[in-house]
Amino acid sequence: AEEKAFQAQLLPLAERKRIMRTEHFLDFFRSSSKVVERALKQNEEFDVTIDYAKKDDMMDEKEEAMV
Amino acid sequence: AEEKAFQAQLLPLAERKRIMRTEHFLDFFRSSSKVVERALKQNEEFDVTIDYAKKDDMMDEKEEAMV
Amino acid sequence: MSSEVEETMRRIIKHVGVQDVIITNKEAKLIYHDSKTSMSAKDAQKYASNLTQLTSQARSVVRDLDPQNDLSFFRIRSKNHEIMVAPDKDFTLMVVQNPSASEDGK
């Protein structure tokens, strides 16, 4: 029953698909996905919160590589 | 009067200085400042939210430089 | 969904460590949801609601410092995840990544 109540709150699939085809959505999506993709790339190259306590050596190597 | 009330809430300078000399504070400071300095360095190299609308060309250059 | 959106989504979900991609409308209702960790639509909706609330709180902090300014992006690092939120007036893109996955993969 709870599951049913939840399903009822969801936007219908057809409506979601319609929204995602609007120019308004595409404008949003183009800029927001760019920011996210750049941040993902940054994280792959360098983790700012690498656990320095446990991985100090690893970190130092990375830090040097970055400079 | 408001200013006075605010000053009264502040930790006394001597107390602040004492805290900043404790090992407990130094432990915190060493790790948190490392994370912040790495993030600052990241931002200097690459701004994930560069205004693509206005600065698209600049961005593309940067993105290529990053890859 | 346009092929442009599909292609970008595929690229995002393929990034190392990316677990969940969620898009909501301004009522915080799910418009899109993809997951590598089989997060249910229900959990995704709950998560999105929490993040939407956090987004408006972050927005007020930003405006409190400078009323002319506006929130454009925020990321929350925890031991195991990075949550990224790119909010716009009408939609919000949220991505959950496990950044240490890239370490393990090397």
Added chain:
Amino acid sequence: MSSEVEETMRRIIKHVGVQDVIITNKEAKLIYHDSKTSMSAKDAQKYASNLTQLTSQARSVVRDLDPQNDLSFFRIRSKNHEIMVAPDKDFTLMVVQNPSASEDGK
């Protein structure tokens, strides 16, 4: 203040675009405050209180997804600033940067 802390603080405040550095204790009271924009101690305190509140909200979102997990760092980008918050159990370090300053400076 130890010379180690002084030296790091000098390095941080010298970073391109850094405007404010704030450290608070767990009651969100100012322990340290340095500013290039002559932010008053009062404004710094108000700012720190807002960010401390946001920190605990971010922490609950993180724990809601995974109770074993904990918040370690978050950054908020706005048009004009990036706010960085590194929270610990007893202290929090907050830095406000204007990242576009580095663009202008080139």
